Amino acid sequence: MLKIFExxxxxxxxxxIVDKDKSxxxxxxxTKSKAVASFLLDGETDLNQNRVAFMVSPGFDYITVQWGIWLAGxxxxxxxxTYPFPSLKYVIEDTGATIIIASPEYEEILSPYFSTSGIRFIKIGNFPEYGSFELPKVSKDRGAMILYTSGTTxxxxxxxxxxxxxxxxxxxLxxxxxxxQQDYTLSILPLHHVHGIINVNSCALWSGATVEFLPQFDATGVFEIFKKGNVNVFxxxxxVYFKLIAYFETLSLIEQKEITQILxxxxxxxSGSAALPVSVMEKWHQISGHYLLERxxxxxxGMAISNPYEGERRAGHIGQPLPGVDIRICNESDEVIPFDQAGEIQVKGSNVFKEYWGKQEATQKAFTKDGWFKTGDIAVMENGYFKILGRDSVDIIKSGGYKISALEIEEILRxxxxxxxxxVIGIPNEEWGEIVAAAVIPYEHLDLEKLNHWMRxxxxxxxxxxxYLSVHDLPRNAMGKVTKNELKKLF
Known part of the structure; x- marks a missing residue:
């Protein structure tokens, strides 16, 4: 049995789990996860790595579905x-999902799959409370999860x-x-993303801690939960920290003092998923007495490098390699260079994923000949701490913790x-890290507000x-390729 179930x-x-004030x-x-697993098996002995797509709100139901899929193999x-239908359709069809599970609030958007041949559609309410079928033995080398990342394509x-x-x-971690098991954490991050699934939920449940869910982020709601005094890991x-700071600054001095004492x-x-502005780290330290641990x-x-739990947490730096994770810095020829020289972070360890689903060529390109994963992030070590300098591709935009492909957005705009x-480029923004900006060459007059509605x-x-910016032409190099750094200057 997998350790999390032990x-x-x-x-x-x-x-x-605490979900909507119910424990x-x-x-x-x-028990409920095993019942979900039994229902998914439907008389079979093993799902045998069949893909199960699920659109379930964060909370108890989400975890029982995720665990049920794993227990059933x-x-x-x-x-x-929050995805529109075309994005959902892409994931469902790319994974080749044979089962789709939906909470009631998402049944309508997924309704085109109600009667699709080869796909079994399950509504959350259909799951029994208890299951009676024998569950398969799942070996650890089997596939567990497929999460989607934009990458550079x-x-x-x-x-x-x-x-x-x-x-x-x-x-x-x-x-x-x-x-x-004494820990109590608040889960507010999206659960189609490694940060919320692994760092928050899985670490807590692996450890025997308690996870409270707040399905939709709301600064008032976060502070109300904090005031109960249970949460000790966040x-x-x-x-999110930017928004919590902005809300905190609207409170009276008495309310601020109360929150500071709790924090x-x-x-x-x-803090993670995007670079933490030093200004945000300093403001949060003033409010909470904590220097955020950036990783x-x-x-x-998963996670590869982290500031220390005990010891100095250095603003603007990501820290040192985590236990069991090997890190090296390489030049453009994948030759190892000293840590104090700027180069690409490459990673090796049992934490590294198996493959890009159905994309053999992309998987091969992601690894060096000697088996190191090429992150595409450029870093340098300063006084024992790694610092991210940027990305080797200007086509990746980091906004609000997401990595977004500019190429994907350009394809749709066209x-x-x-x-x-x-x-399409990312332009620096204190709250979001970067925001997505698009320069368009129109055939005729283009209403940018209507264009934005169309994109949404x-x-x-x-x-x-x-x-958005309407332009007559885009800056290009001699080969006709758009020079993104020049494009940024237009904004």
Whole structure:
């Protein structure tokens, strides 16, 4: 049995999940997950790594579905609950999902799959409370999960991780950040993303801690939960800390003092998924008494580098390699260079994903000949701490903790009948890290507000450009390729 389920068996009466003011024990969580697994098997002995796509709101139901898929021997493919239909369709069809599971609120958007041949559609309410079928023995080398990342190509790539990969990613963080069953964390991050799934939920449940869910981020709601005094571990992206600071500054001095006294009692606060502005780190320290622990990771590797749990947390730096993770810095020829020289971070370890789903060529390109994963991030070590300098591709935009492919957005923009050509970039923004900006060459006059509405129907909100510019031409090099750094200057 996988380690996360062993914890649940060993702590039957401990509270695992708090969801909408209702508490669920580890025993309840495991019993319901087994019932989900039995229902998914439907008389079969093993799902045999069949892909199960699920669109379920964060909370108790989400975890029981994820665990149920794993217990039945399937590969979990979580769908983003804010995606428009074309993005959902891409993930469902790219994974080749044979089962789709949906919460009631997402049944309508997924309704085209109600009667699709070869796909079994399950509504959350159909799951029984208890199951009676024998569950398969799932080996750790089998596929566990497919999460999607934009990468440097126009279409998102499915990152396949095995149970062994997930156990390595989780156990490393549990050790490094000293998780225990006394911990209580708040889960607010999207659950189609490694940060929320691995760093928050899986680490907590692996350790026997308690996870409280706040399905939709709301600064008032976060502080109300903090005021109850249970939460002692909190993880978020820089954008969330930016919004919490902005809300805190609207409060009276008495309310601010009360919140500061509560935050000072926390054990750990972490920031990741995007670079943490030094100004945000300093302001949060003034409010909470904590220097946020900044770390570095990717969908493909989980977490690889972290500031120390005990010791100096250096602003603007990501820290040192985590236990069991090998890091090297290489030049453009994949030759190893000293840490104090700028180069690409390359990673090796049992935390590294298995493959890009159905994309053999992309998988091969992602690794060096001697088996190191090429992150594409450029870093240098300064006085024992790694610092990220940037990305080797200007076509990746980091916004609000997401990595967004500019090429994917450009492809969709070009399908608009009034857009002749376009260039998409990220421009620096204190709250979001970067925001998506698009320069478009129109065939005739183009209403940019209408264009934005049109884009929102085709892309998730976080991928939709925040700024538009109508231009006669785009800056290009001698080969005709758009020079993105020159394009940024237009904004």
């Amino acid at each position: 914890t649940a068996e060993n702590l039957p009466d401990k509270i695992a 669920y024990s580890y025993q309840t969580l495991l 399937g590969i979990a493919a979580p769908l983003c609950i 126009s279409l998102p790539k499915g990152v396949l991780t095995t149970h062994a990969n997930i156990e390595a990613q989780v156990s490393t 549990v050790e490094a950040w000293q998780w225990s 993880m978020a992206v820089p954008t 000072e009692k926390f054990r750990l606060m972490v 570095y990771g990717m969908t493909e590797i 399908t608009h009948p009034s857009v002749k050509d376009c260039g 129907e085709r892309l998730p909100a976080y991928k939709t450009p925040r700024k």
